Amino acid sequence: MRAVVVTEPGGPEVLTVRDLPDPEPGPGEVVLDVAGTAVNRADLLQRQGHYPPPPGASDVLGLECSGTVAAVGEGVERWQVGDEVCALLAGGGYASKVAVPAGQLMPVPEGLDLVSAAALPEVACTVWSNVFMVAGLRADETLLVHGGAGGIGTHAIQVAHALGATVLTTAGSAEKLELCRSLGADVAIGYREQDFVEEVRRATDGRGVDVILDNMGAKYLDRNIDALALEGRLVIIGMQGGAKAELDISTLLRKRAAVIATTLRSRPTEEKAAICAAVVEHVWPLVADGAVRPIVHTTLPLDRVGEAHALMADSGHSGKIVLTPAS
Numbered sequence: 052m053r054a055v056v057v058t059e060p061g062g063p064e065v066l067t068v069r070d071l072p073d074p075e076p077g078p079g080e081v082v083l084d085v086a087g088t089a090v091n092r093a094d095l096l097q098r099q100g101h102y103p104p105p106p107g108a109s110d111v112l113g114l115e116c117s118g119t120v121a122a123v124g125e126g127v128e129r130w131q132v133g134d135e136v137c138a139l140l141a142g143g144g145y146a147s148k149v150a151v152p153a154g155q156l157m158p159v160p161e162g163l164d165l166v167s168a169a170a171l172p173e174v175a176c177t178v179w180s181n182v183f184m185v186a187g188l189r190a191d192e193t194l195l196v197h198g199g200a201g202g203i204g205t206h207a208i209q210v211a212h213a214l215g216a217t218v219l220t221t222a223g224s225a226e227k228l229e230l231c232r233s234l235g236a237d238v239a240i241g242y243r244e245q246d247f248v249e250e251v252r253r254a255t256d257g258r259g260v261d262v263i264l265d266n267m268g269a270k271y272l273d274r275n276i277d278a279l280a281l282e283g284r285l286v287i288i289g290m291q292g293g294a295k296a297e298l299d300i301s302t303l304l305r306k307r308a309a310v311i312a313t314t315l316r317s318r319p320t321e322e323k324a325a326i327c328a329a330v331v332e333h334v335w336p337l338v339a340d341g342a343v344r345p346i347v348h349t350t351l352p353l354d355r356v357g358e359a360h361a362l363m364a365d366s367g368h369s370g371k372i373v374l375t376p377a378s
């Protein structure tokens with residue numbers, strides 16, 4: 052197979068496409084011919100040597116893909132050779148073939164083309180597991196999504212809006228704020244020039260938001276807690292603003308609020324399979340009826356993976372960046 056290899060930790064220039072042995076399906080696994088994969092911020096960290104793959108995972112980058120089932124391992128009954136699917140991966144997506152535990156496969160949502168389906172597994176599983184399974188966002192509640200124009204953000208806005216919640220979001224430019232509004236954000240806040248806590252208070256008559264999906268971590272911890280309503284839930288999924296901060300517990304007590312942080316990649320296979328099943332049940336129908344669509348900034352051949360990483364590092368994109376091994 053063709054796969055992206057990190058020759059040594061470093062910048063986008065260390066990413067090289069090489070021939071590697073094809074993966075074989077182990078018991079309970081499926082091998083896919085990859086049609087598309089997508090870039091995640093974790094891939095940039097792994098390339099730099101800061102985010103090693105979990106034990107047993109491929110050291111090829113790539114946390115999601117779409118493709119066609121090429122082989123099934125012992126004990127796999129649900130999938131057959133030729134099925135078109137997308138998959139949540141612990142690694143290995145930046146390649147023309149990948150082995151995946153069968154529970155992490157999902158059918159391609161009805162009406163969606165195979166390559167675009169590569170842009171969905173990571174955002175759909177992250178948003179559904181955090182905003183809905185963990186934070187329990189309800190239709191009569193408000194959600195603040197930081198980084199609304201990113202991969203996670205564009206998906207979170209659409210799903211929460213489709214399910215009836217009021218959505219507030221932050222983004223870094225007028226064009227990105229406009230994209231967020233077009234996806235269903237009720238309030239779009241420019242994080243460079245506006246104070247998001249003030250804007251949240253203004254938009255909620257001082258009440259605050261019920262749930263926050265946060266990618267910034269330490270830098271926003273205080274302000275996020277200030278922006279929470281009574282019994283609000285802050286779910287932290289990223290550390291783009293650092294990992295260590297002081298927490299004012301008295302505000303949390305007063306608000307009876309919760310701070311939760313999770314990561315998807317290191318979860319056991321069974322938990323990932325349960326999340327994938329919930330996504331297929333709850334999110335795929337929204338994609339099929341057109342309420343939610345993958346927002347793909349650009350699709351590049353696998354050989355241009357370095358360019359894709361540089362684009363994400365500069366936040367030059369909106370939504371997802373897809374790579375295609377076959378072109």
Ligand SMILES: NC(=O)c1ccc[n+]([C@@H]2O[C@H](COP(=O)([O-])OP(=O)(O)OC[C@H]3O[C@@H](n4cnc5c(N)ncnc54)[C@H](OP(=O)(O)O)[C@@H]3O)[C@@H](O)[C@H]2O)c1
Binds near residue numbers: 202227287314
């Ligand atoms: N824990 C997990 O399981 C998990 C899973 C997937 C992703 N993540 C994390 O989730 C985060 C988003 O991932 P992604 O794939 O959506 O990446 P992405 O497409 O690169 O989006 C990053 C976002 O960060 C925003 N941003 C930068 N500085 C900001 C600031 N000061 N305030 C508010 N937003 C700011 C960017 O906004 P502009 O472009 O508008 O400037 C952009 O929307 C990453 O940190 C990623 O590592 C975690």
